Amino acid sequence: MFGNLYLELNINFSTMNNKKVFLDENDIPRQWYNILPDLPAQLPPPIDPNTREPINPKALERIFPRALIEQEISADRWIDIPSEVRDIYTMWRPTPLIRAKRLEKFLKTPARIYYKYEGVSPPGSHKPNTAVAQAYYNYKEGIERLATETGAGQWGSALAFACNLFGLKCTVYMVRSSYDQKPYRRVLMHCWGADVYPSPSNNTKFGKTILDKNPNHPGSLGIAISEAIEDAVTHENVKYSLGSVLNHVLIHQTVQGLEAKKQLEILNEYPDIVAGCVGGGSSFSGLFWPFYYDVYVAKKSPKMVKFIATEPTACPTMTRGIYTYDFGDTAKKTPLLAMYTLGSDFIPAPIHAGGLRYHGDAPTLCLLLKHHLIEPIAYNQVQVFEAATIFARTEGIIPAPEPSHTIRYVIEEALRCKHTGEEKVILFNLCGHGYFDLQAYQEFFEGKLPAWEYPEEEVKKSIDKHLEEYPWIKELPFLRQ
Ligand SMILES: Cc1ncc(COP(=O)(O)O)c(C=O)c1O
Numbered sequence: 001m002f003g004n005l006y007l008e009l010n011i012n013f014s015t016m017n018n019k020k021v022f023l024d025e026n027d028i029p030r031q032w033y034n035i036l037p038d039l040p041a042q043l044p045p046p047i048d049p050n051t052r053e054p055i056n057p058k059a060l061e062r063i064f065p066r067a068l069i070e071q072e073i074s075a076d077r078w079i080d081i082p083s084e085v086r087d088i089y090t091m092w093r094p095t096p097l098i099r100a101k102r103l104e105k106f107l108k109t110p111a112r113i114y115y116k117y118e119g120v121s122p123p124g125s126h127k128p129n130t131a132v133a134q135a136y137y138n139y140k141e142g143i144e145r146l147a148t149e150t151g152a153g154q155w156g157s158a159l160a161f162a163c164n165l166f167g168l169k170c171t172v173y174m175v176r177s178s179y180d181q182k183p184y185r186r187v188l189m190h191c192w193g194a195d196v197y198p199s200p201s202n203n204t205k206f207g208k209t210i211l212d213k214n215p216n217h218p219g220s221l222g223i224a225i226s227e228a229i230e231d232a233v234t235h236e237n238v239k240y241s242l243g244s245v246l247n248h249v250l251i252h253q254t255v256q257g258l259e260a261k262k263q264l265e266i267l268n269e270y271p272d273i274v275a276g277c278v279g280g281g282s283s284f285s286g287l288f289w290p291f292y293y294d295v296y297v298a299k300k301s302p303k304m305v306k307f308i309a310t311e312p313t314a315c316p317t318m319t320r321g322i323y324t325y326d327f328g329d330t331a332k333k334t335p336l337l338a339m340y341t342l343g344s345d346f347i348p349a350p351i352h353a354g355g356l357r358y359h360g361d362a363p364t365l366c367l368l369l370k371h372h373l374i375e376p377i378a379y380n381q382v383q384v385f386e387a388a389t390i391f392a393r394t395e396g397i398i399p400a401p402e403p404s405h406t407i408r409y410v411i412e413e414a415l416r417c418k419h420t421g422e423e424k425v426i427l428f429n430l431c432g433h434g435y436f437d438l439q440a441y442q443e444f445f446e447g448k449l450p451a452w453e454y455p456e457e458e459v460k461k462s463i464d465k466h467l468e469e470y471p472w473i474k475e476l477p478f479l480r481q
Contacts, residue, residue: 019101021263023094028086029258031078032251035289035364038077038297040371043363044338044478047325052472055335063232063240067137071248079251081133088132088165092121093255097263098430102394109414110423112269115430116260116287119397123188125432126283127158127243130252134241135162145169145238147231149199149224151279152178152354152402153185154432155243160194173199173207173227175357176219177350185436199224206230206331220347221358226331244280245328245337245362253286260427261290269425270301273413275308276429277405278318278376279355281362283431284309292373307374309365310405312384314349314452315357317342318369318376322463325473326360338479339366342454343462349452351381352440353401355432379408380451385444387411388434400432401440 036043045054060069071079081089100113118126138146146163148170150156156172163170172194179186179198189196199219200207204227210217217223225242232240242249257274264270274291276284294301311318321340328334330344339360346359360366368374379387381401388404390411391397399407406428417424434441443449467473 019099021097021266023259023262025090025094027259027262028089028093029081029255030086031080033254033258033290033293034074034077034079034247034251035285035292036247037075038293039364039367040373041367043367046335046337047476049332049336049470052476063229065137065141065143065239067140068134068248071251072246082136085133085136089129089255094259095120095256097260100395103391104414106390106394107411107414107418109418110421111414111417112423112425113410113414114264114269114271114425114427116256116427117397118256118283118429118431119400119433123154123157123161124435125154125158125400126253126256126286126429127155128161129255129286130243130249130282131155131158131162132165133252135159135166135168138239138241139166139168143168143237143239145171145235146241147171147173147228147238148241148243149173149175149221149228150178150243151175151221151357152400153182153189153436154355154400156194156196157185157188157192158243159241160189160192163194164192170194171228171231172196173201173224175199175221175224175354176217178354181350181352181439182354182436188436199227201227203227204230218347218350220330222330222344222346225329226333229329229333230331244282244358245360247364250282250285250289250362250364253282254289256283256286256429257288257290260287261294264427270303271305271427272303272424273306273308273426274428275310275406275409275426276431277356277402278309278311278361278365279402280358281365283429285362285365287427287429308409309369309374309376310409311376311378312351312353312356312405312452313378313380314351314454315342315359316378316454317359317361319378320454320456320459321360322459323366323370324463324467324479325476326466328360336473337363339363340369341463342459343466345462349450349454351452352437352449353381353384353405355402356405377409379405380453381449382444382451383408385441385449389444397430398434398441399430400434401437403429403431404434
């Protein structure tokens, strides 16, 4: 007499559990969203420092597979996700959307706080969303090995995981300070079959020149990128892979925001605020781009949304950086990118949020910041671990140091709501767990974490030097819009 009882009775099991929303595997998006056609102005192109002209995409073929170069410059708003990639995504996707009810109760806030939890992936963060896609396209083009850099080890372990699934070899240059701070991330990469070198290393010419000057150099992401690129260009059938910053990487991360939108829809909610941390900008962009699309492109969002980007005071690219063309690496081997930068020679303090220690940010994110479409805010690591500990003691999950910057913001915003009585809906990206970061928690509990800040004068000094060395950058027409 009756068909499907659930439909008949209008029961939606997702909404019955109002703390977490799980989607079905069929709900994993079939397309990624690309913000390029929807930016407020033309994205300044990457510049070839030799010709001083926009780079010819063909020149990138030495380090990237053709499919990823096409995505990098694609004007298509929607890009199909290959079925092989979707199939691997089902190993951990869709990821849950969780309401932080215990945190809300603890803070006595009327705000409703939701987090998209990417820590459920095998390597423990959002990074495999792009690692799997990148390994897939390289595999399809017959590449045998990928070389990459890693800060905290999250990206390196994600690429090691992804390469292993497609039978590719993987070489990871891990920033030395993280290599020493996080030995178990290294072991994780070994479990998935990757070779890991502390950077600067003796494996490359560039690494050797740095070690000759300072054998105890702590390393930086800029140096590790230079080493990985050198490895790729000096070996046959090896390509380079980047875990953030570039358009194609951010595009792959939009599975997060597309899922989160569906999950909030089930709850009949829409965010007032979408927040995330920024190292290069991939986790934050992956979450907020689909909401940006609703607000500024489709113009169908029920409210205006604030997009909040958090970062460390020790590496304050968005809050203290200067918008100009700069190299993506320390050896100055990459094209010049238009971004807020601290200077490509920046050596960050060894803060525990290793993934947030990059001197620049994604050009797309920087353009949005320049147009005041996102708001940046910086915290020091003591403020960050205070917030992380409150989160751990209310919600249970030990958050990675990187998203804990956002947790600090969320707690402050929720407390502001307590004073004003506003029932704001806050969505943030809990883009990784911190179970390999316990050394950092221990140092915090022992009161040993310095509250590093990077002074504005240092940024200016570094950029002045850069512009003295490359005075023609100031004449480039692309920054004047
Ligand atoms: C857990 C986690 N969050 C955030 C980041 C920062 O990178 P992005 O801004 O590209 O998300 C990293 C980088 O390694 C990371 O491991």
